[in-house]
Amino acid sequence: MNKLKLFFIAIVVACISIIHVEAASFGMTASKNQVAPNSTFTVRVGGDCIGRVDLKVTNGSLSSSSVWVEQGYITVTVTAGASGNVTVTATPVTGFSDADANIYNPGSRSVSVKITEPNKPSTPSTTKPSGNTSTTSKKSSENELESLKVDAGSLSPKFNPSTTEYTLNLSKDTKELTIEAKAKDSKAKISGLGKINLKSGNNKITITVTAENGSKKTYLITAYVDESPEVFLDYKDGKIGIAKNLDGVEIPENFQKGEHEIDGKKITVFTNDKLTILFGINGVERDFYLFDKEKNAITNKFIPIKISNMPYYIVDKKPAYDFLIQEKIDIEKEIDCYRFESTENNYCIFSAIDAQGVYREYLYEETEKTSQIFPEFLLTYQKETKTKDTAIVYILSGLLAVSIATTVIMFVKLKKRNKDEKNK
Secondary structure (H helix, E strand, O other): OHHHHHHHHHHHHHHHOOOOOOOOOOEEEEOOOEEOOOOEEEEEEEEEEEEEEEEEEEOEEEOOOEEEEEEEEEEEEEEEOOOEEEEEEEEEOOOOEEOOOOEOOOOOEEEEEEEOOOOOOOOOOEEOOOOOOOEEOOOOOOOOEEEEEEOOOOOEOOOOOOOOEEEEEEOOOOOEEEEEEEEOOOOOEEEOOEEEEOOOEEEEEEEEEEOOOOOEEEEEEEEEEOOOOOOEEEEOOEEEEEOOOOOOOOOOOOOEEEEEEEOOEEEEEEEOOOOEEEEEEEOOEEEEEEEEOOOOEEEEEEEEEEEOOEEEEEEOOOOOOOOEEEEEEEEOEEEEEEEEOOOOOOEEEEEEEOOOOOEEEEEEEOOOOEEEEOOHHHHHHHHHHHHHHHHHHHHHHHHHHHHHHHHHHHHHHHHHHHHHHHHO
16 A cells, blocks of 8 residues: 555656756855955855865965855855965865765865055155255054054953964953054054944954054954853743854845844844744754744744755644654754655755745655645545555455354354253
């Protein structure tokens, strides 16, 4: 009977499946084509491919030396050097594949960004005073700070003119920081002072001292603002903290960033025409969740994935069919998929919500990596089949019971007849 079920399902899937194959791609782009010395920009690495990519930089530094790409793009921050060009190279490692898990070796990709000095000083002038002697005015090259102060927290290590990098730990309610500094030479100019707006997590603050002759020295403060959630929402048997630091979080397509207020505290949400989602923290897990703004409540976990380059919004909702067995499968990310009772098949059902907010069940075929809306008549067929199987069992059991009862009655009658004949 299981083989009959599988055969029937295979016919249905073969009739309504459309397999869409995309050519693999891999590339990288830079957010700028030129930057100031020691400033930052970003590069995006990825494409329609899967695997780890190693990153290298010349004349600069990277926020990460490698990234994991899964049919999308990852953003990495680059800090440029003092002059020349900064070049970033991305190289896929062994095991890199296209979207269909076929080994794919596209080779390395590189981008270069020019480092420019926007305020290059003019060439020192030569003056000739009256008389028979001539002198050349020499401009100061002093470009160190004499003092550096912040109005919150404490710099680590303690300020020293020759130390150029500092860290600063701040409480989660710190929204801005005021920086004051004084140069050793009164003719030097300082940039990067005053009030600085802060976000949760790491904030890179650059203070540049430009000497009279144009030579520069840069001081870097990394101010870390506690990113622990301030707002928590109930979900199932636990609490979900609303993330404040969204660095590196890839926002689903067609969703726009916005704000929402709960008990006087603002949280970040993302919306399209019908749906609202937020990014939450559950222990070490960080995920998107569907959010009801009217009730200020989380309704479901929200996992955006793509199958055959089509977007799906997976939700943690079990299909209402009692003949399915829950399993974990990987489709870009780990999701719940519910397999038919027979494990000798490549089909399972997952729950998702479409862009209009409608819940649907989808039939997923693991070999070809395709999906479609689950045909409800398969459920009717499954139930009818189970009913027929049960009816057959009941009928056979009844016939067996009748047969046994008939045999017993006949045996008793025969024994009684033999006894009566002996008494005669």
